[in-house]
Amino acid sequence: MANASRQAAWEFWGTELKRRREDAGLTQEALGHAVFVSGGYIGQFEQAIRKPQLDVATRIDEVLQTDGFFERTWRKLIDDQRYPDYFAATAELEPLATKICEFESMIVPGLLQTAAYAQALTLANNPFATDAHIEKTVHARLDRAIILKQATQPLYWAVLHEAVLRVPVGGPDVMAEQLAHITRLARERRILVQILPFTAGACTLMGRMLTLMEFEDAPPTSYTEAVYSGNLLDDPAVVKRLQQDYDLLRAAALSPEASRALIESAAEDYRQCVSTT
Template identity: 70%
Template sequence: MAKGSHGSRQAAWEFFGAELKRRREDAAFTQVELGARVFVSGGYIGQFEQAIRKPQLDVAQRIDEVLQTGGFFERMWRKLIKDKRYAEYFEAAAELERLATDIFEYAPAVVPGLLQTPEYARAVFVASNPLATDEYIDELVRARMERVLLLKDATRPMYWGVLHETVLRIPVGGPDVMARQLDHIAAMVREHKVLVQVLPFAAGAHPEMGKMIWLMEFEDAPPTVYTEAVLSGNLLDDPAVVKRTRASYDLIRAAAKSPKATLTLLESAAKDHRRCVSST
């Protein structure tokens, strides 16, 4: 999305927040009082009003009910939240990702989006959309690379990823693309932009086998877990769920190779893929 388009979208969300504040005050509710009625914290209401955080659809609907606004906030949400760069179920997670101070991720089969190269991302998108036009795939790759910029920013969040060894061995895009992908991850580790560990095949059974884990923590909001299934995703901030997920992640991290050993394995796996290139 062009910068001007992003600016227009942000201005629209600021209008959403300004209207929310105006109508809340007209109804004589404090942020805490409105939050209690729509089942979020008063701090969340303040972040909505400042366009720092965007409400989920069900929250916008409850705001309409409490403030008796005739569906105004739901209609605005449906108009503003549509972003063709991302699947609808991922849009809210993509917004929160930009606000996170810490991101913890476990990837059982695919290189996490924030660590992907353009060539790797393209191969993933083409595999899922074999009949799509080049223009459509290009737009998906651009959106993915825009997310990647998050880890290049000086104010980037602390990122800690655990990759199952499966991720290193599947030659996504072919062995040459895969080798360069692993080189890219290794370079990010050496440059101290990310922390990465690999959970080896030898680790055997582990918590949440086959399931991705994506935890996000924020400066002034509760931590959130994002989970994903076939064409669906969920943001979960129930404290008990987040605590249990964090415990599973910690167990996975404890079973993984050390960051130093992981770097060696990344380099070795890249060499293995290059041998496949040279042998063809």
Template identity: 65%
Template sequence: MANGSRQAAWEFFGTELRRQREEVGMTQAELGSRVFVSGAYIGQFEQAFRKPQLDISQRIDEVLQTDGIFERLCRKLIDDKRYADYFAQAAELEGLATTVWDFEPTVVPGLLQTAAYARALVLATHPLATDELIADRVAARMERSRLLRDATRPMYCVIVHETVLRVPVGGPEIAAQALEHMLVMAEERKVLLQVLPFSAGASAYNGSLRLMEFDDAPPTAYTETSFSGSLLDGPAVVKQARRAYDLLRGAALSPAASLALIRSAAEDLRRCTSST
């Protein structure tokens, strides 16, 4: 399902939720208290700004006695095989964010990957995958990356660990191209890049971390490991994640020094290519 049609479907979800809620004479706050979210969240669901998780959709059906319509809609909308199930909602939100902060400890962030680099990562995790699955996953990642070319793109800030610069994902040539692409995106002011060097020692956070801010909704944090991811919006947890990111940023090299290190690492990879 294309992004536009998916958004239209979420808007239908929100419109129908408002209609069903008002039909039983329930306020947003009243419905929210029954399904264990705030009334403001119900308003965001109805405006299609925030997408409810499956368990919330099921509770809405129970409270409004809607015979499973919201569960069925939610299941259909989150069934996007281009992304892992745990990442689909985070992918939706990044297109709505005004600011995105990423920390990646091992690989180039998805929004900055080249097609060849993305393909190497997909093959590493799905070595027996069909050509169709690989092409779909790579196309989805490239579609996401177009967000940074959009006039309404979010402010995008990235910290990568120096490990990202040293692991030749896909081989030295593909890895060098990926680093050079990061440099181009930084030079075009599409991203503010920093590197957390080996010399920084232990880091404040060891997994993948993303923070997102929005104009009309609370900030969220997204954390990910190899096989799972969690979208977090509790204020205390998001505050803790932001503190970890601030510590990472304080330990990272300056943007200028970071670009110099990335350029040097790309040149090292190029030398490996020319010597083989």
């Protein structure tokens, strides 16, 4: 759904390029020569097969005298994109969902992260990132979490492996704040969280993550993620199988009350570490 809307926007970009090129009386080859690409590339831009670089979009504006139209549109579609391509479609679907169920085996899900935790995680993933990149990433993640504060919030259910509580992302103070944030959301009944303890042993989806989303007027979807890649799936048979996997995780997890107690205990352990340093 979201991928289709983004592709439609690029098709509009290409249609406008073709229209304005023809209005200027230029062939694809002539425009390509003027902006230092081949005529075939211009044709692929017009068909939304390829996406131009920013400098090409800027030169197109100069040649066609379009007052920055193609550069501004390019920035809207690419440069201002807050999420990686493989996750953008999922991020666009979250506010539309009536129910979101997540499983994480190592880190706190994005919708539950605090600013400090998100910052530490971003820096760990990219130690050479600029401050601007880190700030942009953190803000985008916090913006996503707004859906948990709205009156029309989706029903949100998370199953977290106990490892999520024990990996000290950002250090004890960051973890204490992060875990307190999760328990606060649970106590306010904005989310439901269960912990899958180490004692549960091997489990389905071990070492992986999963997001399941349901909608009012669309079929359910699932999202899984690997290294710099993601899969947004809506095949009914696949989603049904993943829903069964999630049910098995919930059955093996601690009750919500016992889970909250374990999270609070872990948060206290981190606070004790802070106070003794």
